[in-house]
Every structure is written in structure tokens, then in C-alpha cells.
Amino acid sequence: MTEIYGNYVERTYTSDASANSEFLVMNFSPTSIPLQHRWRNNGLSADFLADYLSTFFPGEDDESLNLRSEIKGGVSYIANELLENAMKFNYAPAKHSVSIGMELKEDMVVFYVSNSIDPVVIKPFQDLIQRMLTEDPNELYVEKLMENEDDEESSASGLGYLTMMNDWNAILAWKFEDLEEHSDAQKVTVMVQYSFS
Amino acid sequence: MEIVKDQYVVKYDSENSTVVCSGSFRLTGPEYTDVAEILNAAADAKPEVLNLDLTGLEFLNSSGINTLSKFVIRLRKHKATQVNVKGNSEFAWQKKSLANFQKLLPGLVLEFD
DSSP states (O other), X not given: OOEEESSOOOXXXXXXXXXXXXXXXXXXXXXXXXHHHHTHHHXXXXXXXXXXXXXXXXXXXXHHHHHHHHHHHHHHHHHHHHHHHHHHHOOGGGOOOEXXXXXXXXXXXXXXXXXXXXXXXXXXXXXHHHHHHHSOHHHHHHHHHHHHHHOTTOOOXXXXXXXXXXXXXXXEEEEEEEETTEEEEEEEEEEEEEEOO | OEEEOSSEEEEEETTTTEEEEEEXXXXXXXXXXXXXXXXXXXXXXXXXXXXXXXXXXXXXXXXXXXXXXXXXXXXXXXXXXXXXEEEOTTSHHHHHHTTHHHHHSTTOEEEEO
């Protein structure tokens, strides 16, 4: 069964890579190395994606420099958040890899990040997604901060997505689908459209 | 009080009530406990003016935003009289995200280099 939340647009680059399409995909196979020990990889991968993309925006005048700095900052922040989330929530027993794909369109960057997900967290995650898509993300952001303030152990659920929406004007959508190789777990893909002017 | 790591530095100078954060805050949630300890000490000293210097903080993740936001909320609870946050406009995330601190503490002064 497939469930969609938000205006999810299927990626085109996997099946039909037309000549004018710029994209990059990174795949991380499941590993026994503890997450703690490979956490730094998320930032390194995000910075690589940001650096890679910034070369598509040349120019040394102030406007070009500002745009490049904005895109680099946005891609670095968003990609890092998406990777941290995917690594944190990837469901080890499903032995499914984490992937991040980034496609450059005319005035936006589109990310697709996939990971497997533990069946027990699917429902609460979908409830949170529903709130993020229907409520004011600004208010929800402050609410989450206050919630986290009362709970020292909280992992700040949703803050990463909410900062992408609030601070970077990103548009998010999700797709949940069954995993062939593991009947209990599902695969979730988040699509993030980050527009720049 | 200070933490000096390869990736980041946090320093609290109680004499001039200044907290400096620099480098890259991309830690896992639990790893921020030590950072929060320094921030809490700075807030709990209840200085009249507190300065937060972020001009060298190039990156942070949402757990880092959470940690800094908790610090700002704690300052509000202590009814801090003046909080000055110094940012660096060269780092795009700061232009996007730092203004959120003013929502948590309306009197907070935010200045960019």
C-alpha cells in the first residue's frame, strides 16, 4: 500500500534522465557501525552536495555571491537535516539502505530522501506530518520548542522539518510504501522543494 | 567554562557575561548536554546584560537550534534584562533562523556583523 502526504511529485531522474537534467544520488548501505561513529558523515555529505551545487551558480558580482551563499547554506542545512533524520529513523532489521537524491531545476533544488521505518513509529510520524501540513508551521515550531523545553530527553521531533518550512520556505511531501524484502516495515521518502530567487 | 573540540568551541566568560559559540554544531541530540550545561550556567548567573556571540558559528543542525532556543527560553524565565546576540550575515542559516529567538524573547537584540 502506498500513502501520500502533501503534493508529492515523483522523481523523474531515476528512469528518464533527460540530457538537461542535473542530479546527484548518494546511497548509504546499512552498516553495523554505530550511528554515533558515522554521524559526521551526514555533515560531510551535506557540505559536499552544497559545494557541488554551488558551482552551477558562477559570477563574482554581489548578487551572484549572495545567491551562491544562500543556496550553499540552504542545501547544506536541508541535506544535513534530511540525512540525520533518515539515519536516525532507518529501521535496521529491514536492512534497507538510505538514499539522498538532489535534482537541480530552473529555480529550485528538489531532494528525495528515503529510509526504512519501524512499523511502531509510522502512525505517530504520520500524525505529525498531518499537523505540519495543515497547521501554521510557525506556531507549531514554537509549540515544539516549548514541549522540548519541558522534556530534557526529547529528540526535538519535527523541528528539522519545521525549520526547513519556516526559515527556508521549503515545501515538503512524503510517500510511504511497502518494502518487498521486509513485510513489517515500510519505506518512507520525503520530497523537499527548496526554491531560490 | 569552556568546551574545545575539533568541530566546535563553546566558551562562557563570566566576567563580561559573554557566551561564544563557534565552529560547527552538528551533534546528536544527547551530545548537546555538555553545551547546555555551559549555557545554563551563563543563564543561571542572571547577569544584567548577557552577550551571545555566534559570529564564528558556521553550521548548526536543528538539535543545535533546539539547544540555543532552550537557552533563550531560560533567559526569559529568569527575566533577563538585556540579551545581545551577535550574528554573522556571511552564514546564510543565521539570517534565516536567528530571528526566531526574538519570538521566544521579544526584547532580544540581534545584530549582524
